[in-house]
Amino acid sequence: MHEITSDSRTFSRAILDLRTGLSQRELWWQLGWQDIKQRYRRSVIGPFWITIATGVQAVAMGLLYSVLLEVELRSFLPHVTVGLIVWAMIQGAIIDGAEVFIKNEGLIKFLPSALSVHVYRLTWRLVLxxxxxxxxxxxxLAIFRPPLGWHSLLAFPAFxxxxxxxVWVIMFFGILATRYRDIYPILNSLTLLLFFMTPIVWTTEGLINRGGEAADRARIVxxxxxxxxxxxxxxxxxxNHxxxxxxxxxxGFTAIGWALTFVAMRNYRARVPYWV
Incomplete structure (x- = not known):
């Protein structure tokens, strides 16, 4: 029993879990699609409700904050729109990631698959x-026609x-929140705080242009x-450039995050089925 336990707490087993999960892509592809179908079952337009909700939120916040901050709507609304689209993915990784193993308790206990399958499943759903x-x-793009060029292709490697x-955020916080259940409400509150601290419904350029203390605050971001x-x-x-x-x-943060995740997987991956 001691040999099995020690063998499970190695970096090679953590890497093997990630590789095995990737090889089971048909499983998490289907589960990801099933999540969306089940969530919007009997809905006429299905997941496009999310698109509508995001679009309405972007327009409402863009109009409101453009007036409050006295900025031009033509440049500010695209800023808010893209910010909300990207933020939805980041927020989903943090909040939904914290419960990824807890919500899949039945599959983890009774389905012989890699732990990373559930991480890839949630990642795939967020990508969809x-x-x-x-x-x-x-x-x-059709309405405001921003000046796109070859440098805009950098959006693909950025994505x-x-x-x-x-992936690492879901795995790391998933393991952490499964062991310590107080992590989820903490992350929920922290994510809301980070939303207003991140330039989504405001711009750093707007603060810098005001000069003085506002410019100094912009650099704090x-x-x-x-x-x-x-x-x-x-x-x-x-x-933009x-x-x-x-x-x-x-x-740098990607390297640090993956390093912490590998340590968490090495030490606690085998214990997750007992914690859920």
Whole structure:
């Protein structure tokens, strides 16, 4: 029994779990689609309700905050729209990720599959929701016609990088919140706070242009890592330039996040079925 336990607490077993989960892609593909179908069963337009809700939220917040902050709606509304689309994926990874193993208790106990299958399942579902919300982005492009160029193609590697981060966020917080159930309400409250601390319904440029203390406060946002994640994909999607330091910061947090996740998987992956 001691040999089995020690063998399960190795980095090679953690990597094997991730690789096995990827090889079972047909399983989490189907489960991800099933989640969406079950959630919108008997609905006429199905998951496009999320698209409508996101679009209405973007328009409402764009109109409101453009007046409050005295900024031009033509440039501000696309900023808010893309920000909300990307934020929905980030928020889903944090909040839904914290309950990913708890909600799949039955499958974890009775279905012989890698633990990462449930992580990939949630990631796939978030990607599908992101794809649905891209309809709002296409409508926004047709209306406002931002100056897209070749640099806008950077949005694709940025999206891949964000998905890689979504995987480790779900796995790490999923393990942590399964062991300590107080983590979920903490993350729920923290995510709401981070929403207002991240430039989604406001812009750093607007604060900098005001000068004085407002400009100093704008520089404080650099401490928030989510700002950099948002910037590497939103800027090219709006036809804006992305500074290199945003990419370097995101890559740094990606490496740190995966390192912590591998440690968590090595030490606690085998205990998750007993905690749920």
């Amino acid at each position: 929701f992101f794809g649905h919300n891209m309809l709002i982005y296409l409508i926004m 891949v990088l964000i998905v890689l981060n979504v 650099e401490i928030n890592p989510l700002y950099h994640y948002l910037e590497i994909i939103r800027a090219p999607m709006l036809g 992305v500074d290199l330091y945003h990419w370097l910061i995101v890559l």
